[in-house]
Amino acid sequence: MQSFTVIRAIAMGMCFGVRDALDVAAATSKPGEVTIFGELVHNAVVLDGLRSRGFAMAAEHVRGVPASNSVMITAHGVSDRERKRLEAASKTLIDTTCPLVQRVHDAARAFAEEGRHVLVVGRRGHVEVRGIVGDLDGYDVIERTDDVQCWPHKRIGIVSQSTAVERDVRRIVAEVVRQNPHADVRAKDTVCAPTKERQAALERLLDVVDAVVVVGGRNSNNTRRLAARCKERAVQAWHVVDETELDPAWFAHVGTVGLTAGTSTPDATIDRVEQRLREIGGSHGHAA
């Protein structure tokens, strides 16, 4: 039997924002009367569980108003305009917007009120970004340094999606300053603390492992970013949704395997992946 050491990242998995939102859903006594507006968590297993309890789900960016009396806003938040639209349709809102997402909205609004052109560093079309820009009259979404240009505005304010990669944000801010020497550029660091902790933990893990198993939903942006970072650091990474996707052949020639997970991955899924790694031949190492 093959043998390798498994090292868990010191910070990984579900963040408090998603956990709190799931707790609110768990405590909802009449789920059949509630529509969840968007994906409460980017995890198919958890979403199936919510559906089977009776929650309806609606894509938050589709026009129209859910039929149910109550609408649950997810940790990713929505714009105030969207909130008002739902309230005008007499919907009762169950708001689970993460306070650290709200912080991004507040920072963007403050920049706009100062008369700044707002740049949002993040993924175009991502639910959180749609919510942030939904209250702005003028803005640009910047995914990468190539999106940076010389804007005519004298004042520019930069915020970022809460799950952006700090290193990328710093690069983009520097590029905005470089290409806009005429402008007063201000940037507010709005990457959330749990995201920073997970990114820092992955960097430490990558210093000591031969390969990494990244656990998370297929459509979880931050899970994919974790796997992409492994590849940037030239470390083999396998992105798995759960333990059934682990292939024992992957571990034939590795001595040390790191384990990390995206912010939408339930603890139980991580534990089952770790258990399966042990069955394949992994032994427990100290967390890095």
Ligand code: SF4
């Ligand atoms: S990733 Fe950060 S901002 Fe988003 S829900 Fe989790 S804690 Fe909140």
